[in-house]
Amino acid sequence: MYFNNLKIKLSGIKTIILCLLFLNILSISCIFSSLHQGGEFIGKTLLIKQIIWITISWIFLIFFTFINYRVYSNFAYIIYFANIFLLLGVLIFGKTVMGAQRWISLFGFTFQPSELSKLSIIILLSHIFSLKGQKNFLNSFVFPIILTVLNALLIFKQPDLGTSLILIFLFLGIGLFSKTNKMYFIGLIILGLIISPFALNSLKDYQKKRLTVFLNPNIDPLGSGYTIIQSKIAIGSGKLIGKGFLAGTQNQFNFLPERHTDFIVTIIAEEWGFIGIIFLLWIYWLILKKILSKASKLRDQFAYYLCLGISFLFFSHIFINIGMTLGILPVVGLPLIFLSYGGTNLLLNSISMGIFFNICRTQR
């Protein structure tokens, strides 16, 4: 049966639901604030769009709560290859059209398969690592890494550096906590460190620029460097208790170009201060802890790896996004989960959450 019994029991997941609702409200308030310029409200389209996305994401979350998570194990390869075909489609389609025509015909396509990859890789890796039987170098290390790298390469070609890195991290993260010999992964990390200077050469110009700017923001004070400088000023000026709702001057004077998407945390830091950010991190911490503590009680290996992967997905987004906003990590363009403006990522995270809820419902 793909559907579990439809009785809702909130006991185990009440905390997480409260946390998510809090994040939804915070997201709306930040986007509302970002839509002010010099004290004037400049447009409600984005706000309405986001509210619609939040509603849709809850529908999906509830829907996936009632789908037995074991299904994904059976369909792991189908999901993976369907996603690969989508990505290939984007790539081949993009090649036939030359020059500037690309953006017109391609727009809207590029984003979605790469977001979906995150979940499809978690499912695939959970499936492979939870298989019973002999664990050898080939089927518990080489095979999953080939599949992961294939997927990451296709996304890298788009180009989307952030997401392709996340996929590699997911592989290392889930792998290190699996039954496969940990020396393989440690060897891989060392190998990665050795070849990374060569890999740098294959980056697109603007990706290289982002990395060099990260090392020295003053190189490019107009581009990415400008954003980091402005982001630091906005965050720092929030001080301990912040300037209050809608009182953040830095955000409202349009100093930050991407403030409602990737740099949304600057709004929180400026308006609610250090205390606000600590509270936000605490909320995220609660969610992560709930997922890990559930995972530790699970008897089903597949569910265990799913929880691990989802928690790792969430954590890496939180850490990389806030890290890049603070200037301690390069600007790779990853959204902050459940907060940033944008539908696809929100939807994906809600589906992940729905999968987790189902694990909570079925595995007691």
Add this chain to the structure above:
Amino acid sequence: MRKFNRYKKNYELNFSLGLLQKLYLLGFIILIGVLFNYQIVKGNYYSKRAKNNYVRVIPLRSMRGTIFDRNNIALAYDKAVFNISVIPYQIRNKKEELFNQLSEFLNYDLKLINKNYKKNTLSLFSPVNIIINIDKLSALRLKERFKDIILITTQPQRYYPYPYQSAHILGYVKEATSFYDKLKKYGYNPLERVGFFGVEQYYDAYLRGNDGGNLIEVDAKGRIVGFLGERIPLKGKNVHLTIDNRIQQIAKDSMGDKKGAIIFMDSDSGELLALFSYPSFDSNAFITGKNTGKFLTDKNCPLINRAIQSTYPIGSIFKPIISISALEEKKITSSTTFNCTGKLTLGSTKFGCWSVHHDENLYEALAHSCNVYFYKVGLILGQKTISKWSKKFKLDSLTGIDLPYEKKGLSPNANWKQKKLKKSWYTGDTVNLSIGQGYMLATPLEATVAINAIANNGYFVIPSILKGVEQVNSSLSSRTYSGISEKNINIVKQGMRMTVSTKTGTANMLKPLNLNIAGKTGTAQTRGKSHGWFIGFFPYKEPKYTICVFLENGGSSHEALNVVYNFLNSLKSQNLLEK
């Protein structure tokens, strides 16, 4: 933590989840540490900087690449224009007053100032262009009068020296604002110029420059107190076209005020020497934003490139193609003779010919464009075979020209008709189809490429317009062989030559040009006046050039021949036919 370890032991896992939890905690502590540093330790410093945060970017707009024709004549380039800008924050209390004064002083439309202000405002501290394109003297006088309140900025503006002549090839540029959502991904700024239509769009990736800017610190009064950095704008790459501007000019002159298109192509490589469509438009109008209305609302649609964006019945132009099909399918030979009595009767329907030709062989039928001959050939072939061959001649596929928004034609068959029109295919449809009438449609460029395959001894070309980028030759020319036998090609070529060379040939009026032209005329019936067609090539034995003249509702092929004559005559007298 004990529960985490138990799980590890049971399943022989590498690490326990407790370790992962500790890792997460470490990550959060790092973030909190950095935040503590910024918000608590350096909080006062940043909050002071925030209060004086008048760090501003003054953008320096980059130049777009120039578009040259094949002889290095500039067809589109950037020139500097003077603009008046203001900083919104600085004029926040006296906006109305200032705009009134400016409008009075310059005799400039106040509505336009307000419109520009609204459109170009990005943030409170970025300069906003409110008056665009004024002469240097007025700019200096304004500066004297208004001092620090206004800024004079120069900015590159696109200019097209031959406005109507090559508008369809070139397209124009527009600020990215209205399509910003789509363009953002590709690193465009909202006020950056993006190509629309034509080469400007197709090769935007090359032409586009890289904007730079100055990062300055200003105080509350708007005075510059510090200079923080600069990025030098980079010019885009120059693009060289295969178009010869002189030939393009002659095409425009020969066309006069007739609607239609002229295509002049290198037979061998597919390089387009001229591609003209009329009615045309002025690309400059879309740069300045003045007088664009007449182009947008004109019912003759001057923005449409008739050579590639519109499909028409091709009429008798289809006859050489049908001839090749019948010869290749071995249904006729060059000496097969049919009798033309001026009409073909099928049941109760009569299909006419434009004259009574009596007994004619294939050569004569091509030279005289005898309908009855080809009705009969068409009936022998049947709709499936005709459809197969019109597909083989690529009449229903894009030619692949490097211009955006190309349309493709239609090669109908019974399946198509059943599906689209829910009607079955009649023999009458086959009769119509065999002279390029009925449901068959093609763009002039598709028809040109098809006939060019005959000129080119069976080789198809992909028509192209790009010669090179900067100094690098990037010609796209490529050929594919159709597999049609040389013998059959030569028979049809001979027939097309007789169209011009024999006294009774339909294009005999081109004979005095002495260019050894072979070709085919066409008068395609449609709603309203017929379309006039001529597609030919010369010298017919080893063609160098292929020409197509198409007149939309031009009346007849005779009108098209007049244009061809004038066009080729001018080329000849200006010695432009020497390679």
